[in-house]
Amino acid sequence: MDAASLTRELVSIPSHEDPARVGDRLVEWLETHTDADVERDDHGNVFARRGSGEQSLALVGHHDVVAPDDSQLDDDEYVFEADGDRLYGRGTADMKGSLAAMATAFSDADPAGELVFVSFVGEEQGGIGCRAAIDDGFAPDFAVVGEGSTGYSAAGVTDVAIAHKGRRGSTITARGAAAHASEPETGENAIYRALDAVDIVRDLPFPETSVLDHEVAGSLVATEIEGGSAWNVVPEECTVTVDERTVPGTRAPLDRVERLDGVSWAVEQDLPPMACGNGRFADVALEAADTVQDGTPEFVVKPHATDAGWLASRAGTTCLVIGAAEPGEAHTATESVSLAVVDRCEAIYRSIAETWA
CATH class of the missing domain: 3.40.630.10 (Zn peptidases)
Structure with a gap:
């Protein structure tokens, strides 16, 4: 056959x-x-x-x-x-x-x-x-x-x-404190913290390397954002998903977002x-x-x-x-x-x- x-x-x-x-x-x-x-x-x-x-x-x-x-x-x-x-x-x-x-x-x-x-x-x-x-x-x-x-x-x-x-999919979670939207100073806005984290992601260089004299360039993109519970509530949590196309031997330093107050980062998938x-x-x-x-x-x-x-x-x-x-x-x-x-x-x-x- x-x-x-x-x-x-x-x-x-x-x-x-x-x-x-x-x-x-x-x-x-x-x-x-x-x-x-x-x-x-x-x-x-x-x-x-x-x-x-x-x-x-x-x-x-x-x-x-x-x-x-x-x-x-x-x-x-x-x-x-x-x-x-x-x-x-x-x-x-x-x-x-x-x-x-x-x-x-x-x-x-x-x-x-x-x-x-x-x-x-x-x-x-x-x-x-x-x-x-x-x-x-x-x-x-x-x-x-x-x-x-x-x-x-x-x-x-x-x-x-x-x-x-490869592909590394990860989640950035920003946590704050809920408050009435008319009194935002009494809470901590998780969306604002998440946006500060997104700014860090946006400024990171794309991973790159060379394989048998051929350039291999990765990418790094914030792909989803979710947060808030009502129009009049300061949000206490906001999540951002990040898609990173990885290259052999290096990764983008996404852990830098954890330098921000209330922000954590977790890898959900890592295909080599x-x-x-x-x-x-x-x-x-x-x-x-x-x-x-x-x-x-x-x-x-x-x-x-x-x-x-x-x-x-x-x-x-x-x-x-x-x-x-x-x-x-x-x-x-x-x-x-x-x-x-x-x-x-x-x-x-x-x-x-x-x-x-």
């Missing part, structure tokens, strides 16, 4: 509430089409291993998806359709197209070392499956994560992402960024991508987090991100993937598996 056909099959299986069915199909497919050792761990992650060597390369995907749009669902089954080269439906771009390409590349490659195929669960819930696998000892030396890297340098070109940003520090591995991947397409691929930086961040930060894995999805496709009502690019990614993954070591 080729990558395009497997993509259609995987996309047809609902996996937004329970990814078990598509996990079942992956195990069955791997046992039928490969001679690999195939297993499913207690978390629902699917692993397959073949080849041997002192170091290991993992082809990494995930088989859970976000909830479909109403137009992508019919009587609890996924609706998908082809229009020319493109396949439309939930999970086509994120990321069953690249997952199918990884499975077929894993099957067909003559691996240069130990080759691992893994499909995680819970990626869309903050990398639950990946983190659990790492806690259980999963730590490949190298990994290619199949999230989207197509269309970054130029339309239709599949690039090699050598880094991606990723940086590839191995230029040779990156060059091997770029050469593989260059060989199989007419366009000229480049090293690029992805704006959002993937499981590569967990692998890099917690398992010490050297990671790259290469995949068929294009910017703006994932999580949309019109999500789609080019089946020709899925086949291209299969060729890239196979080439890397045969040459990386």
Whole structure:
């Protein structure tokens, strides 16, 4: 079965509430089409291993998806359709197209070392499956994560992402003392304290770094504010949410807001960024991508987090991100993937598996 056909099959299986069915199909497919050792761990992650060597390369995907749009669902089954080269439906771009390409590349490659195929669960819930696998000892030396890297340098070109940003979501809480609005001097206005904190956030420099001579710039934005209980009451509490797109090795010093009276700061989510520090591995991947397409691929930086961040930060894995999805496709009502690019990614993954070591 080729990558395009497997993509259609995987996309047809609902996996937004329970990814078990598509996990079942992956195990069955791997046992039928490969001679690999195939297993499913207690978390629902699917692993397959073949080849041997002192170091290991993992082809990494995930088989859970976000909830479909109403137009992508019919009587609890996924609706998908082809229009020319493109396949439309939930999970086509994120990321069953690249997952199918990884499975077929894993099957067909003559691996240069130990080759691992893994499909995680819970990626869309903050990398639950990946983190659990790492806690259980999963730590490949190298990994290619199949999230989207197509269309970054130029339309239709599949690039090699050598880094991606992370996300740190946090909450600033300002507390004061309630009072009647006609006598504001008898209270402490929490909104005013929160605005003083926002001024600090606004003046902080964006985090930035360099990865293999490519600049990676983060961002820092106050995104929500909530406070007050009535038009005639001095508010005693106000909260501000902050979205920080983090970069490898640094964070914005948001703790400075706690120098203000009555202000505290708490991190709610911290998805780690990723940086590839191995230029040779990156060059091997770029050469593989260059060989199989007419366009000229480049090293690029992805704006959002993937499981590569967990692998890099917690398992010490050297990671790259290469995949068929294009910017703006994932999580949309019109999500789609080019089946020709899925086949291209299969060729890239196979080439890397045969040459990386």
